[in-house]
Amino acid sequence: MNTYSLTDKGLQRSNNQDSYVNYFSSRLALFVVCDGMGGHRAGDTASKLASETIQEFLISAKERTDYEEMVVEAVEAANKAVYDLAKTNPDYFNMGTTCVLVLVHEGRAIIAHVGDSRVYLMRDRSLRQLTEDHSLVQKLINQGLLTEEGARHHPERSTLTRAVGTDERVEVELDYLDLEEGDTVLLCSDGLTTMVEDREILDLLLTTSEAKDQVTGLVQAALDRGGADNITVTVFEYRRATWTKFY
Numbered sequence: 001m002n003t004y005s006l007t008d009k010g011l012q013r014s015n016n017q018d019s020y021v022n023y024f025s026s027r028l029a030l031f032v033v034c035d036g037m038g039g040h041r042a043g044d045t046a047s048k049l050a051s052e053t054i055q056e057f058l059i060s061a062k063e064r065t066d067y068e069e070m071v072v073e074a075v076e077a078a079n080k081a082v083y084d085l086a087k088t089n090p091d092y093f094n095m096g097t098t099c100v101l102v103l104v105h106e107g108r109a110i111i112a113h114v115g116d117s118r119v120y121l122m123r124d125r126s127l128r129q130l131t132e133d134h135s136l137v138q139k140l141i142n143q144g145l146l147t148e149e150g151a152r153h154h155p156e157r158s159t160l161t162r163a164v165g166t167d168e169r170v171e172v173e174l175d176y177l178d179l180e181e182g183d184t185v186l187l188c189s190d191g192l193t194t195m196v197e198d199r200e201i202l203d204l205l206l207t208t209s210e211a212k213d214q215v216t217g218l219v220q221a222a223l224d225r226g227g228a229d230n231i232t233v234t235v236f237e238y239r240r241a242t243w244t245k246f247y
Contacts, residue, residue, distance in 0.1 A: 001243070003031075003236035004211040005236065008219050011227030017043030018189050018232035021051045025062050029243070030103040033232050035117050035189040036162065038095030042086075046097040049085060050078040050164050054101060068174060069113045075164065075172045082101055082165025098168035099132060100187050107240065109177040111184065114164050121177065122184040127202040130175055132160035142206070158190070167192055179238040184211075188218075191229035192198055195222040211235040 001024075009016035017036035023029070034051045036043030057074040063101040064070055078099065086092040099114025111119050130137060136159040142147065164170055179185075184205060191203070196218065206218045215233045222231045 001236070002209075003234070004215045005031075005232070005234040006215045006219050007208070007230065007232040008120060008223065010230050011222040011223060012224070013230055014039040015044055016230045018191065018230040019044070019051045020187075020232050020234055021094075022198050022234065023055050023059070024057070024242060027069070027105060028236060028246035029062045029075045029236075030058055031102045031104075031185075031187055031236065032236050033100050033117050033187045033189055033234055035098040035115065035191070035230065035232070037097060037160070038042065038093075038097070039091060042092045042095030043097070045085070045092060046082045046095040046165050049081050050097045050099055051083045052101070052159075058103070066138055067103060067105055067110055071101060071110050072172045075099060075101065075112055075114065079164045079167075079170040081170055094166060095162075097163045098160070098189070099175040102185060102187060103245070104179070104238075107179050107238075107243070109179055111177065112172050113175075114162050114170060114172055116158075117187070117189045119175075119215070120186040120188075120198075122205050123180060123182075123184065125202075125206060127198055127205070130177065130197070131211065134173070135160055140213040145216065175242040181238065181240055183238040184214075185236050185238070186218075188236040189230060191227075191231035192218060192222050192233055194229060195227070195231075205235075209237070211237060 021032040034047035054074045055175030098117040100117040103110040113131045119130045
């Protein structure tokens with residue numbers, strides 16, 4: 001299978017608060033990227049706990065067929081785990097994490113997200129962002145008060161309007177995608193997208209068809225531009241002949 005993931009703490013952070021999970025069973029494939037927030041201990045704890053809780057939930061529920069409900073319940077379980085742990089230790093106060101999740105079953109992708117980590121689709125040599133950030137700057141863009149370019153340099157660009165674990169309940173946004181032969185799907189934390197523009201991401205994806213080379217190239221590009229945040233990237237390519245062995 002042509003898939004690869006990589007995480008890097010970047011050049012300006014002392015620890016890595018990102019985490020990712022890739023899981024494959026006989027019926028589905030799962031990809032998760034989380035980007036933690038909070039103090040030195042809290043952010044990495046939140047993202048690791050969230051990604052592991054999602055994986056464990058979906059493993060335990062893998063015989064179910066109500067995939068949309070499964071995905072939402074998995075993120076809700078992660079939210080409860082992070083929220084409950086934050087109440088047990090002052091060092092974890094108000095910790096949380098972003099989350100993007102892609103579950104693939106029989107050629108269909110279910111996408112769940114909370115926060116500003118993203119999912120992209122490359123199809124027919126063009127790139128499309130599939131998720132919309134849950135952030136203050138995105139809200140201002142939607143209201144016509146800020147441009148996309150202005151958002152990249154806005155002082156509140158990292159302020160989230162939704163996160164996993166910061167509140168007792170979480171609102172999970174769902175999207176769907178019917179995969180086509182040769183589709184490339186990218187999951188990433190904002191450590192990539194704040195450093196590397198979408199057209200550059202597309203150019204790097206087009207330089208090679210190998211997921212490992214695509215991912216390492218994207219991470220290196222973010223580092224070359226300053227590596228101001230942790231960087232996590234997952235890429236997978238959909239080829240029906242390869243993926244059918246999982247279903």
